[in-house]
Amino acid sequence: MKSGVNIISLLTDFSFKDNFVGVMKGVILKVNPEAKIVDICHGVKPQGLLEAALLLRSAFHYFPSGTAHLVVVDPQVGSKRKKILVRTKNYFFIAPDNGVLSLALKEEPAIEIIEITNERYFLKPLSDTFHGRDIFAPVAAYVARGLDIKEFGRKIDSFQVLELPKVKITSQSLVGEVIYIDHFGNLVSNIDAKTFRNFTKNKIFKVFIKDKIINHLSHSYAKGLTSKPLVLIDSFNYLEIALRDGSASDYLAVEKAEKVVINRI
Amino acid sequence: MKSGVNIISLLTDFSFKDNFVGVMKGVILKVNPEAKIVDICHGVKPQGLLEAALLLRSAFHYFPSGTAHLVVVDPQVGSKRKKILVRTKNYFFIAPDNGVLSLALKEEPAIEIIEITNERYFLKPLSDTFHGRDIFAPVAAYVARGLDIKEFGRKIDSFQVLELPKVKITSQSLVGEVIYIDHFGNLVSNIDAKTFRNFTKNKIFKVFIKDKIINHLSHSYAKGLTSKPLVLIDSFNYLEIALRDGSASDYLAVEKAEKVVINRI
Amino acid sequence: MKSGVNIISLLTDFSFKDNFVGVMKGVILKVNPEAKIVDICHGVKPQGLLEAALLLRSAFHYFPSGTAHLVVVDPQVGSKRKKILVRTKNYFFIAPDNGVLSLALKEEPAIEIIEITNERYFLKPLSDTFHGRDIFAPVAAYVARGLDIKEFGRKIDSFQVLELPKVKITSQSLVGEVIYIDHFGNLVSNIDAKTFRNFTKNKIFKVFIKDKIINHLSHSYAKGLTSKPLVLIDSFNYLEIALRDGSASDYLAVEKAEKVVINRI
Numbered sequence: 025m026k027s028g029v030n031i032i033s034l035l036t037d038f039s040f041k042d043n044f045v046g047v048m049k050g051v052i053l054k055v056n057p058e059a060k061i062v063d064i065c066h067g068v069k070p071q072g073l074l075e076a077a078l079l080l081r082s083a084f085h086y087f088p089s090g091t092a093h094l095v096v097v098d099p100q101v102g103s104k105r106k107k108i109l110v111r112t113k114n115y116f117f118i119a120p121d122n123g124v125l126s127l128a129l130k131e132e133p134a135i136e137i138i139e140i141t142n143e144r145y146f147l148k149p150l151s152d153t154f155h156g157r158d159i160f161a162p163v164a165a166y167v168a169r170g171l172d173i174k175e176f177g178r179k180i181d182s183f184q185v186l187e188l189p190k191v192k193i194t195s196q197s198l199v200g201e202v203i204y205i206d207h208f209g210n211l212v213s214n215i216d217a218k219t220f221r222n223f224t225k226n227k228i229f230k231v232f233i234k235d236k237i238i239n240h241l242s243h244s245y246a247k248g249l250t251s252k253p254l255v256l257i258d259s260f261n262y263l264e265i266a267l268r269d270g271s272a273s274d275y276l277a278v279e280k281a282e283k284v285v286i287n288r289i
Numbered sequence: 290m291k292s293g294v295n296i297i298s299l300l301t302d303f304s305f306k307d308n309f310v311g312v313m314k315g316v317i318l319k320v321n322p323e324a325k326i327v328d329i330c331h332g333v334k335p336q337g338l339l340e341a342a343l344l345l346r347s348a349f350h351y352f353p354s355g356t357a358h359l360v361v362v363d364p365q366v367g368s369k370r371k372k373i374l375v376r377t378k379n380y381f382f383i384a385p386d387n388g389v390l391s392l393a394l395k396e397e398p399a400i401e402i403i404e405i406t407n408e409r410y411f412l413k414p415l416s417d418t419f420h421g422r423d424i425f426a427p428v429a430a431y432v433a434r435g436l437d438i439k440e441f442g443r444k445i446d447s448f449q450v451l452e453l454p455k456v457k458i459t460s461q462s463l464v465g466e467v468i469y470i471d472h473f474g475n476l477v478s479n480i481d482a483k484t485f486r487n488f489t490k491n492k493i494f495k496v497f498i499k500d501k502i503i504n505h506l507s508h509s510y511a512k513g514l515t516s517k518p519l520v521l522i523d524s525f526n527y528l529e530i531a532l533r534d535g536s537a538s539d540y541l542a543v544e545k546a547e548k549v550v551i552n553r554i
Numbered sequence: 555m556k557s558g559v560n561i562i563s564l565l566t567d568f569s570f571k572d573n574f575v576g577v578m579k580g581v582i583l584k585v586n587p588e589a590k591i592v593d594i595c596h597g598v599k600p601q602g603l604l605e606a607a608l609l610l611r612s613a614f615h616y617f618p619s620g621t622a623h624l625v626v627v628d629p630q631v632g633s634k635r636k637k638i639l640v641r642t643k644n645y646f647f648i649a650p651d652n653g654v655l656s657l658a659l660k661e662e663p664a665i666e667i668i669e670i671t672n673e674r675y676f677l678k679p680l681s682d683t684f685h686g687r688d689i690f691a692p693v694a695a696y697v698a699r700g701l702d703i704k705e706f707g708r709k710i711d712s713f714q715v716l717e718l719p720k721v722k723i724t725s726q727s728l729v730g731e732v733i734y735i736d737h738f739g740n741l742v743s744n745i746d747a748k749t750f751r752n753f754t755k756n757k758i759f760k761v762f763i764k765d766k767i768i769n770h771l772s773h774s775y776a777k778g779l780t781s782k783p784l785v786l787i788d789s790f791n792y793l794e795i796a797l798r799d800g801s802a803s804d805y806l807a808v809e810k811a812e813k814v815v816i817n818r819i
Contacts, residue, residue: 031583033576039332039472040305040570043348046298046329050351053296053327057353061327062583062591064576067569070473071534083573086580086687088587099534102509152509154524157351207569208600244632244682259684269601269629304597304737305570308613311563311594315616318561318592322618326592335738336799364799367774417774419789422616 025114029090031060032168035080036096036156037068044154048096048161051147055165062087071099073124077186078204078212081127082260084115093128094164095119102152107140107159108183109167109176116173118164120155123186134183141177188214189281198223198286200263202233202278209271213284215263223286231255232285233265234276245269290379294355296325297433300345301361301421302333309419313361313426316412320430327352336364338389342451343469343477346392347525349380358393359429360384367417372405372424373448374432374441381438383429385420388451399448406442453479454546463488463551465528467498467543474536478549480528488551496520497550498530499541510534555644559620561590562698565610566626566686567598574684578626578691581677585695592617601629603654607716608734608742611657612790614645623658624694625649632682637670637689638713639697639706646703648694650685653716664713671707718744719811728753728816730793732763732808739801743814745793753816761785762815763795764806775799 032052038044049061064083068076076097084093091114098120106121112132117125118140140159143150145166147158163176191214192199200215211233223229231238238255248254248268253276258264265284267275297317303309314326329348333341341362349358356379363370363385371386377397382390383405405424408415410431412423428441456479457464465480476498488494496503503520513519513533518541523529530549532540562582568574579591594613598606606627614623621644628650636651642662647655648670670689673680675696677688693706721744722729730745741763753759761768768785778784778798783806788794795814797805 029587031587033580035573035576040328040330041332041472043300043330043344044472046300046327047348047351049327050298050329050348050353050356053325054351054353057294057296057325060583060587062576062579063570064580065570065573067571070536079573083577083580086577086584088580088584091580100511103511105511151524153521157524207571207574246630246633246635256683259681259687271600305593305595306597306737308565308595308609309737311565311592312613312616314592315563315594315613315618315621318590319616319618322559322561322590335801365776368776370776416789418786422789 025090028170029088030056030058030168031062031088031091032164033062033064033087033091033093034066035064035068035076035083035093036066037070037072037076038066038096038156040066044156047157051157051161052165055162056169059165059168068097071097073097073099073122074186074188075204076124077127080125081131084128085132087115089114092116092118092164092168094160095124096156096160097124098122098155101155107155108180109138109140109163109173110134110183111136111173116167118160118167121184123184125183126185127188129183136173137180137183138173139177139180142175145176191215191219193223196287200284202280202282202284205273205280209267209273209275210258211265211272211278211282212258213263213265215284215286217257217261217263220257220263220286224288228289230287230289231265232287233282234278236276238265290355293435294353295321295323295433296327296353296356297429298327298329298352298356298358299331300329300333300341300348300358301331302335302337302341303331303361303421305331309421312422316422316426317430320427321434324430324433333362336362338362338364338387339451339453340469341389342392345390346396349393350397352380354379357381357383357429357433359425360389361421361425362389363387363420366420372420373445374403374405374428374438375399375448376401376438381432383425383432386449388449390448391450392453394448401438402445402448403438404442404445407440410441456480456484458488461553465549467545467547467549470538470545474532474538474540475523476530476537476543476547477523478528478530480549480551482522482526482528485522485528485551489553493554495552495554496530497552498547499543501541503530555620558700559618560586560588560698561592561618561621562694563592563594563617563621563623564596565594565598565606565613565623566596567600567602567606568596568626568686570596574686577687581687581691582695585692586699589695589698598627601627603627603629603652604716604718605734606654607657610655611661614658615662617645619644622646622648622694622698624690625654626686626690627654628652628685631685637685638710639668639670639693639703640664640713641666641703646697648690648697651714653714655713656715657718659713666703667710667713668703669707669710672705675706721745721749723753726817730814732810732812732814735803735810739797739803740788741795741802741808741812742788743793743795745814745816747787747791747793750787750793750816754818758819760817760819761795762817763812764808766806768795
């Protein structure tokens, strides 16, 4: 891991309406005036742990080695849920221990997990309602500045894990579901490219979603019609249902958890 | 105040839909390429002076000493309202003189107030409709760069003041109201922690809001039920009505100005 | 053009809901850790090429000379549309070749146009669905770092052009239309200040929009009534219909493409 990169990424469910994100940035700069702070996003729906975990998983490895990824989606703030700091081969992660890091850490395993307990690095007075400001922001600022992570607490062995809905595979069909809907209305499924290709083996297939059937894979959004949904492998390597120049979500009236069924023919 | 910190915070009602905020940042960097610009927030409702004043008050002191706080909520742009630059013990504030700074300046008093009039530091041609770009952004950029604030105009003695709705206290009851609703639907009141504690004195109390009664103080959002609103002292030290994992605003159908009544028993 | 300014502006239709913008920033910083990244805006409506072109046109020249403007509104991503890098007197522009740069380049002409083809500077694997991340972000990062633009591909002679709706002028009337509605509900027309002044020549005129007639030019939003729309020349030098402390769009129930008619009397 490069040291001295001093980049902190932020991912929260705070939106930009209030001053929560701005306050966290102020706190970071007080500790670490040279930090480069980059928003991953703040539009996660309130308390949307799985959504945040997915957005972190597909974003974290695009950042420079040494980046400290700070994730605050924290419905249990003020309870006994732990606060953790995780070191991997290339990154640091700072978050409440509620599973929000777990999908990213499946891609890049944890090398060291610290339970954050050293109050020396917390804001005073410490609130029970905004640990993003009082604990996570200053800790991330010190981590990015290069402070030894052992400073923040004792080593622990595990962290909470979120499970994605599982894909079910039988001889004839593969059944997944929509797990994320982006700003464009694209329907992201839990079917990854490898699982899809292992199942279809370049043979003929049909994708069923709601009352629609789609029978081939497109390579880009531009290839479709504006009145017929298309299926493609998206830029994060998952099967996605989309609509050219439109919202597949609106067009199909599909929400999260809608089934996506693939049949071999 | 530390000099050389060169941080500018931004708080506006411009949203991120248009290019207004981006243009202001461009203008700042033209004058002061080394400035660190930090968004406090831009989601203040259009012309929401009181809202902006509240968001500034609870955010400003989390920033490093020396930060220049630039606030542009400016419904009277192009009229005779003044443009002011205020120095306090730790910060600079730049804004239209419409009260938007007044709640922050109650917490950290003004030491010097300058009416911004020196056109040398304005963009040319100067518009009557976007002083955020033409006046406030370049002035903030010069202030953050360390220019003597006397350069921008003459010293004046006062600034416009916004008044928050007052809390009414009788022997039996304390009556406040909801003055801000955040992104999570938390209902922030005008009752500060000290006023609340002085009134309840650790005795039994009841909080009435709409048709609900809440009879104890929670320490965190996580302690409540998802079907019963809770009361807590929020991270900015005001009494707040919230709902675990949900929106108290939606659940109670409460909008700003709704009364919050506390009775001693 | 100043070299070494190392500023990259970003304008997309990605919104802040997803992690697309954050991922692009991560990619930029991996190539160019010292880059200063500034959001122009990300609230362009999905596939809103003309909207993005307008927002770029009114923003680009407020940035320091040497800025690399990166625009990603890219409905044809993965098709044969070109990817271009344009050098003007003061700036670099990087975008898909779909006209999104054309209104800005009318104001500041292209000096050199490069078709971006050199895969050496692309992310691998290269997706067909997110060139913002895989091509435009790293190319902008190298450009801002000072790499010779000839590195990215061969010189070409032209780029796609978007046409704004034309203003129609007869002896008695000038007919334009609403081409953009901002966050405040201000109605921006395609009638520029010069065209307006040449037509009205400081004489009496009437502006017709929907069922309203407005017969003079205001100098600022603050001069109007809250129940009567006003007409002004906005800060980007276009004729705009607005409502004091309110939304002209809501008040008049006007959407884009609504006619704006000016009669001389």
